[in-house]
Amino acid sequence: MEFTIKPIGFVRNARKEIDDDHWGTVVSEIELSKDMREASLQGIIDFSHLEIIFYFNRVSDNKIQQGARHPRNNKSFPEVGIFAQRGKNRPNKLGLTTVELLDHQGRTLIVKGLDAIDGTPIMDIKPVMKEFLPKGEVKQPDWSLSIMEKYWD
Amino acid sequence: MEFTIKPIGFVRNARKEIDDDHWGTVVSEIELSKDMREASLQGIIDFSHLEIIFYFNRVSDNKIQQGARHPRNNKSFPEVGIFAQRGKNRPNKLGLTTVELLDHQGRTLIVKGLDAIDGTPIMDIKPVMKEFLPKGEVKQPDWSLSIMEKYWD
Numbered sequence: 001m002e003f004t005i006k007p008i009g010f011v012r013n014a015r016k017e018i019d020d021d022h023w024g025t026v027v028s029e030i031e032l033s034k035d036m037r038e039a040s041l042q043g044i045i046d047f048s049h050l051e052i053i054f055y056f057n058r059v060s061d062n063k064i065q066q067g068a069r070h071p072r073n074n075k076s077f078p079e080v081g082i083f084a085q086r087g088k089n090r091p092n093k094l095g096l097t098t099v100e101l102l103d104h105q106g107r108t109l110i111v112k113g114l115d116a117i118d119g120t121p122i123m124d125i126k127p128v129m130k131e132f133l134p135k136g137e138v139k140q141p142d143w144s145l146s147i148m149e150k151y152w153d
Numbered sequence: 154m155e156f157t158i159k160p161i162g163f164v165r166n167a168r169k170e171i172d173d174d175h176w177g178t179v180v181s182e183i184e185l186s187k188d189m190r191e192a193s194l195q196g197i198i199d200f201s202h203l204e205i206i207f208y209f210n211r212v213s214d215n216k217i218q219q220g221a222r223h224p225r226n227n228k229s230f231p232e233v234g235i236f237a238q239r240g241k242n243r244p245n246k247l248g249l250t251t252v253e254l255l256d257h258q259g260r261t262l263i264v265k266g267l268d269a270i271d272g273t274p275i276m277d278i279k280p281v282m283k284e285f286l287p288k289g290e291v292k293q294p295d296w297s298l299s300i301m302e303k304y305w306d
Contacts, residue, residue: 040221041237048287081195085280086280091193126249132251133251134253
């Protein structure tokens with residue numbers, strides 16, 4: 001069973017190379033692909049935040065992790081499964097980040113905090129609704145707190 | 154430009170038919186596909202919540218919305234673009250929901266609040282980290298509040 005997905009847009013920003021940290025202030029444009037209609041973004045500016053599903057197109061198939069590994073290959077972190085971390089070398093190569101929507105102009109969105117480099121294909125855009133945020137207290141292990149320390153700096 | 158994605162798991166639950174509402178108490182199993190390794194879930198129980206990317210495999214290609222429509226085809230709501238709503242008839246047919254992780258047993262996760270019917274293919278599982286939640290106040294239009302009123306009941 002396989003499915004085909006096509007970019008609905010692309011990222012444009014100043015980040016040309018992959019980097020583990022310092023994504024918080026990055027402002028990106030998301031421009032719709034040619035075969036998408038401008039009306040697909042109608043009313044989006046009434047939302048403050050969006051969830052962006054993108055595709056890690058720079059990950060080679062032979063780098064995809066199928067089991068467990070040390071996050072960021074740092075042996076001071078425990079070995080955890082690829083689905084217990086958010087690293088890019090994952091089956092299906094899908095990335096997911098919540099961004100702040102700054103502006104909408106025609107076929108282009110201006111967003112803040114998208115941790116994807118220039119040229120990254122976008123697979124979906126969904127508005128954030130409070131009712132879809134986690135219910136109850138969010139718990140996470142200590143290694144994930146360490147990893148995130150400088151991520152949004 | 155096209156990419157191929159394959160299910161990394163499947164949903165098992167008591168919801169056999171698509172329904173707009175009443176998803177909050179649904180408990181689902183997510184079982185890994187045969188070609189996925191059990192180690193891919195190692196350590197996942199240290200997280201309380203997961204983001205599940207799934208595939209709306211029951212949506213026909215000819216039902217996919219490319220522009221704007223009234224959410225739930227309800228004309229009392231404004232027409233908004235498909236990327237300004239979370240409906241299933243969307244390009245690439247990707248769904249996304251944050252669930253509560255109740256248990257992990259071998260190749261199976263038990264989760265609460267997954268709004269996907271029995272048999273739905275799962276494309277990715279990501280742990281929720283507080284640092285990836287929306288920064289600042291979440292704003293959303295009134296129609297989205299109406300739509301969500303009974304969604305999790």
